[in-house]
Amino acid sequence: MCSASVPPQSVTVIGGGLAGSEAAWQLARRGHTVRLHEMRPVNSTPAHRTAWLAELVCSNSLGSDVPESPGGLLKEELRRMKSLVMEAAEESAVPAGRALAVDRELFARFVSERLAAHPLVTILREEVATLPEEPAVIATGPLTSPAFAACLRESAGGFLAFYDAVAPVVTAESVDADTVYRASRWGQGEDYLNCPLDREAYERFLSALLAAERAPRKDFEQDPRYFEGCLPVEVLAERGPDTLRYGPMRPVGLPDPRTGREPYAVVQLRQDNREGTLYNLVGFQTNLRWGEQERVFRLIPGLEKAEFVRLGVMHRNIYVNAPLALDSSLRLRGREALFLAGQLVGVEGYVESTAMGLVAAVNCAAFLAGSPFPHWPEETAIGALLHYLGSALPGNFQPMNCNLGIFPPLPKRIRGRTERCGAVATRAREAIALFLEKQGALFP
Incomplete structure (x- = not known):
């Protein structure tokens, strides 16, 4: 023993x-x-x-x-x-x-x-x-x-x-301030950066996400059992075209102050350090290949020139x-x-x-x-x-x-x-x- x-x-x-x-x-x-x-x-x-x-x-x-x-x-x-x-x-x-x-x-x-x-x-x-x-x-x-x-x-x-799976982190200064807006859901402050997507942008992002190459699995990873509360974003996307819009990209309670209307979908960024220089993509745990992550996630409005300081991994x-x-x-x-x-x-x-x-x-x-x-x-x-x-x-x-x-x-x-x-x-x-x-x- x-x-x-x-x-x-x-x-x-x-x-x-x-x-x-x-x-x-x-x-x-x-x-x-x-x-x-x-x-x-x-x-x-x-x-x-x-x-x-x-x-x-x-x-x-x-x-x-x-x-x-x-x-x-x-x-x-x-x-x-x-x-x-x-x-x-x-x-x-x-x-x-x-x-x-x-x-x-x-x-x-x-x-x-x-x-x-x-x-x-x-x-x-x-x-x-x-x-x-x-x-x-x-x-x-x-x-x-x-x-x-x-x-x-x-x-x-x-x-x-x-x-x-782990979500990516980007630098705050690389986020397009003219595109994103600050708001917390249901008017509870302004702690999140919100990247708004119209229907066209959402469908373009979804298509790229579904087609993106994933990191290869090791021998012990051939039959993955995901925890439902922490699913990779690409796995969620496979469940239907609106799954993300009712999950991590739901726009409910997040009207764009510039239009007064809720976007078709939203990607939220949450402050990751006290200085406010780093933000993580909320609910965007992923196992995409690192190069694919940068390519696909830069399709999100406001993240076109994002600097990724940490990329997602699955373990x-x-x-x-x-x-x-x-x-x-x-x-x-x-x-x-x-x-x-x-x-x-x-x-x-x-x-x-x-x-x-x-x-x-x-x-x-x-x-x-x-x-x-x-x-x-x-x-x-x-x-x-x-x-x-x-x-x-x-x-x-x-x-x-x-x-x-x-x-x-x-x-x-x-x-x-x-x-x-x-x-x-x-x-x-x-x-x-x-x-x-x-x-x-x-x-x-």
Whole structure:
């Protein structure tokens, strides 16, 4: 069996992404000595570009920050539990309307520096190829190294996989200011640059996108399973001529101030760094060849002379079949103090991964203290995610983000989505407040 020794009374955390960084922070806050292993920059991945901990690779957006939205509720719960990732997000936030978006470099640097400065955290830049002896939190993420993945697969009974793609980034100064206009949907500020397309421009772009050459797949990528929430734009386009207009290019709520009318379609650009010099193409994850990306995306009005500083890539994400491989405390079945965290457990999204890092750390701390594991209320955002992981059908399990559908039904049916979200949010806040009050010392 794959194994490696761990110093007594310490916790090993493997993986320095969002979940691993959050887990290390939460364990250290509770007085535990943490050895945080991160293989970068010794070994890199197809998606990462730096050696910072908690590097964001797909997007700089952490999703909705509307208090009554499922994503907003999840962020609120993490803030209440003193999440390092949420603190970093607040310190590095950039304008993004009703979403929470960050300057990637400032965000990752903040997390890295806070962990490096903590007296109970030791950061080890090396690849781990074997499962540690207990206790440990495994948060190697969707791009787990082949050696460690092979060892984990042996204990977890295999992996499932889906494919994630990264959206391109352009320089702000290369965007045609005479063509684009500033606006957030439904008049909620002016945080986005909007590239308007009339019908002719849209159809020209769509034809070029569908005909563009894609990057070749490796042997393990011959039968891709995409996550529905992060489909490559070219895959969306294949589903019908109007799919993009009802998806990432929907113009609803974005009238052009110069005409007072909504365009036929819109490509939104979201600020990617605090200085506002970089913008990413919202919803334009792609696996086109790099040369094709520049050719096709420059057909978008306003991007004719765009300077692309990052081009899209697609990479495979791995995750365990949580209903079979994990118990209700995120422990690997058969290993009583080996906790999994992050996207590896079968959640999708930056904040969801962070939440699972926090949960794994808290559960590990309870185990070390000989205390009962906390029962996360299903009415809360975190509890709803955990319930999904444990109750989903194993035969068709795929990653899930925080959404209204995973919360338990309300006692009384409410038809309107806004009112329903409000009622779910009120119930969730009451549940998390009572939960934290009862847990006491486990949540300092």
